[in-house]
Amino acid sequence: MNYILSLLIIGFIHLVHSKIDKDLQTFFKKNKCDQKCTFESGNLTFGTIDLFPSSCETVCADLQLDQRSNLTENELTSVFKNMKHLIGRLKVLNTNYTSGKFLSGLESIECDGNGMLEWGENFKLLEIGLINLTSIICYRVDIWQNFNLTRLNMPNLKILFYPWSKYSLPVKESYIALTFLSTDFCITTNEMATTINVTDYISYKYCEPVLDDKLCKEPVKGCIEIFGDLEITDDTDLEIMKTIEIIYGSLIINGTDIKDFGFLESLKYVASLEKNMEAIIVENNPKLNNITFPRLKESFSLPLLILPQTILNVFNATVSLVFDVEYILPLRH
Numbered sequence: 001m002n003y004i005l006s007l008l009i010i011g012f013i014h015l016v017h018s019k020i021d022k023d024l025q026t027f028f029k030k031n032k033c034d035q036k037c038t039f040e041s042g043n044l045t046f047g048t049i050d051l052f053p054s055s056c057e058t059v060c061a062d063l064q065l066d067q068r069s070n071l072t073e074n075e076l077t078s079v080f081k082n083m084k085h086l087i088g089r090l091k092v093l094n095t096n097y098t099s100g101k102f103l104s105g106l107e108s109i110e111c112d113g114n115g116m117l118e119w120g121e122n123f124k125l126l127e128i129g130l131i132n133l134t135s136i137i138c139y140r141v142d143i144w145q146n147f148n149l150t151r152l153n154m155p156n157l158k159i160l161f162y163p164w165s166k167y168s169l170p171v172k173e174s175y176i177a178l179t180f181l182s183t184d185f186c187i188t189t190n191e192m193a194t195t196i197n198v199t200d201y202i203s204y205k206y207c208e209p210v211l212d213d214k215l216c217k218e219p220v221k222g223c224i225e226i227f228g229d230l231e232i233t234d235d236t237d238l239e240i241m242k243t244i245e246i247i248y249g250s251l252i253i254n255g256t257d258i259k260d261f262g263f264l265e266s267l268k269y270v271a272s273l274e275k276n277m278e279a280i281i282v283e284n285n286p287k288l289n290n291i292t293f294p295r296l297k298e299s300f301s302l303p304l305l306i307l308p309q310t311i312l313n314v315f316n317a318t319v320s321l322v323f324d325v326e327y328i329l330p331l332r333h
Contacts, residue, residue: 024062024088027112031087033060046070049079058085062115067094076102084108089115095122101129111138111162118142127153135159141176149181151207157194174198187273189215189227189248196246196269197297205273206248219244229272232256238263250274253282260290268297 020028020040028038037056041048043064049071053059063086065076084107092100100119109117117138119128125146133154139162143149162174176195178187186207187195195202209215209227216223219230219240229249232241234256241263250272253261270279282291 020062021114023114024112027115028060028087031060031110033087034058039063044069044071044076044079049075052079054079055082057082058087059083060087062089064089064091064093065095065097066091069095073097073099073102077104081105086110088112089117091116091118091120092122093118093120096124097122098124098126099129100125100127101131103133104129104131106130106133108135109133109138110135113139113162116140116142118144119146120144122146123148125149127151129153130157131155133157138162139174143176143178143181145180147180147182150184150186152187152191154191155188157191160194160198176202178202178204189225189246192248192271193225193246193269196271202273209248224266242266245269247271250277251280253280253285255284257287258285259287261293264296265294267293268295270296 020042034056037053037059039052039059039061041051042062043066044052045068065071071079080103082105083103084105086106086109089111090109111117115138117136117140119125120142121144123146126148127150128143131153134156136157136159138160141160143152160174160176175198178185181204185204187202187204188207189209192206206227211217211227213222214224215227216225217227219226219237221240222243223240224243225246225248226244227248229252230244230247231252231254232238233254236256238258242265244264245266246269247267248271251267251270272279282288
């Protein structure tokens with residue numbers, strides 16, 4: 001009798017949670033989702049765990065873990081052990097999990113046009129922990145109100161974008177939001193390098209990096225990335241600046257006789273997380289008559305938005321401004 005009752009309960013839960021919205025159904029069809037590898041129940045609980053296609057490497061689902069997901073991290077690790085690719089959506093909300101490493105086998109997530117990757121109100125969460133995730137093809141990543149979260153711990157993430165044109169959707173911007181986390185939260189330079197080209201809401205600090213021949217605190221020959229503010233003065237060797245692509249801090253050009261910024265021929269990104277600090281400051285360069293950043297794609301400071309009120313200060317110079325950037329922002333003279 002108890003066995004029959006259990007089957008009826010599981011069947012009822014499956015019926016309640018088996019509705020997949022039309023947009024997601026269309027998305028699954030375009031991605032040729034195998035019905036045997038499609039989790040239609042959505043919310044993963046003790047009652048629906050047997051319905052999850054745990055033997056599949058690619059799973060199609062509107063997957064949600066929340067306060068109803070009365071499953072331990074060890075149980076989830078076992079359920080997800082073969083899943084490498086998720087097509088659909090992923091939300092982890094209002095749980096007591098300390099880490100998302102039960103999803104550590106996941107290598108890619110691809111969302112539909114309404115889909116997103118979301119982790120919110122997990123008050124015991126210390127890290128996201130998707131250590132093998134390399135690709136997030138979603139328009140939105142929202143990590144919010146995880147008050148004890150100190151690290152993303154997503155060291156292999158290389159791709160974060162959404163191909164709107166692929167699905168004939170209006171062009172929109174992808175973004176990642178990191179809000180209301182631990183005051184000790186920090187983001188690594190690798191994580192920033194991946195997320196810097198999307199609209200970011202990041203109000204935290206950088207983790208202390210491991211320096212090597214490519215990532216340096218002071219510019220030397222061969223450096224590609226600089227950790228910390230980079231100040232260029234009249235004594236700076238401009239030749240070693242030609243290889244620098246990313247500055248994890250502010251770029252300050254002060255008191256030089258330079259006429260243009262041709263020596264920054266490789267610079268793509270400037271990302272400062274310091275409050276009330278512009279990403280690029282140019283002052284006291286009387287011979288400067290042309291500001292052209294040949295390859296600059298993105299610069300931001302002021303931590304609440306990727307588009308600060310002021311991105312560039314130019315003092316005491318007559319200049320013409322030429323940017324190869326996606327956003328032209330107000331300048332303060």
